[in-house]
Amino acid sequence: MRKLKNTTLAAALLLAAATTVLAITYGQPDGNRHPNVGALVGTFNGQTYPYCSGTLISPTVFLTAAHCNIGTSTVYVTFDTKFTSRSKLYTGTFYSDPAYNWSQNDPHDIAVVVFDKPIRGITPAQLPTLGQFDSLSVNQQFTVVGYGGQEPVNQPGGPVIGYLDTRATAIRAARTSSAPARPRPTSSPGRPSPATPCANPPTSSTASTPSRRATS
Numbered sequence: 001m002r003k004l005k006n007t008t009l010a011a012a013l014l015l016a017a018a019t020t021v022l023a024i025t026y027g028q029p030d031g032n033r034h035p036n037v038g039a040l041v042g043t044f045n046g047q048t049y050p051y052c053s054g055t056l057i058s059p060t061v062f063l064t065a066a067h068c069n070i071g072t073s074t075v076y077v078t079f080d081t082k083f084t085s086r087s088k089l090y091t092g093t094f095y096s097d098p099a100y101n102w103s104q105n106d107p108h109d110i111a112v113v114v115f116d117k118p119i120r121g122i123t124p125a126q127l128p129t130l131g132q133f134d135s136l137s138v139n140q141q142f143t144v145v146g147y148g149g150q151e152p153v154n155q156p157g158g159p160v161i162g163y164l165d166t167r168a169t170a171i172r173a174a175r176t177s178s179a180p181a182r183p184r185p186t187s188s189p190g191r192p193s194p195a196t197p198c199a200n201p202p203t204s205s206t207a208s209t210p211s212r213r214a215t216s
Contacts, residue, residue: 027168030145031081036125037167038079039147040068040113041089050083050165053146055125059118063127066096066111075113079122083147083165091116139173 030037039050054064054077062077076089096111103109147167152159 027144027148027170029081030167030169033169034145034167035079035081035122037145038062038077039083039167040064041076041078041083041087042070048085049163050078050147053148054113056119056122057127058124059120060115061124062092062113062115064111064113066100066106066109067102068111069094069096077113077115079119081167090119141171141173143169144172145169 036056038054038056040052040054041048041050044051051070052064052068054062054068056079057063073093075092075094077092078087078089080087092113092115094111094113097108100106100108100110145167147165148163153162
């Protein structure tokens with residue numbers, strides 16, 4: 001693999017089939033270091049927030065994961081370092097690998113959002129070359145970037161991960177894993193908790209269009 005020490009989320013997504021990476025917990029605010037890493041944004045049970053991360057790989061294509069499918073083809077993406085009600089949202093169409101089977105180690109856990117209009121002012125990330133991670137060693141470090149959570153906060157009914165809706169970065173080490181099947185969503189999501197992994201996407205019955213849409 002020739003001394004690759006750091007990658008962005010795009011590389012991490014392609015790597016996920018062979019390894020398991022910890023979520024972006026205890027990460028540091030990314031600021032504008034990785035402006036091409038964005039978040040899918042949806043409204044669930046009256047709350048609008050990022051629910052999955054991804055990376056811009058061309059002016060019209062956003063790479064993300066198939067498990068981010070919320071059951072609607074039209075989706076919304078922000079590249080703001082911190083999501084707020086004023087964040088600009090870009091509209092696109094979600095396409096997932098039809099061979100994805102909801103296993104956490106499924107190499108088909110890949111999807112793209114094709115934007116209605118090209119994204120301007122953001123340089124797309126460069127994808128790794130084919131086979132670049134074949135010889136990745138255990139404990140190889142790389143940079144993970146995305147919109148994640150912080151430590152669990154105790155609340156009635158059990159601990160809930162605190163989400164800041166902020167793009168964060170952290171150094172992680174790859175490790176091999178034999179992951180169980182990823183359960184399909186069966187109820188309203190709210191914010192994911194330790195007992196409800198972020199991998200479980202919201203059901204389409206509870207999702208709605210975010211209140212703010214991008215202007216081109």
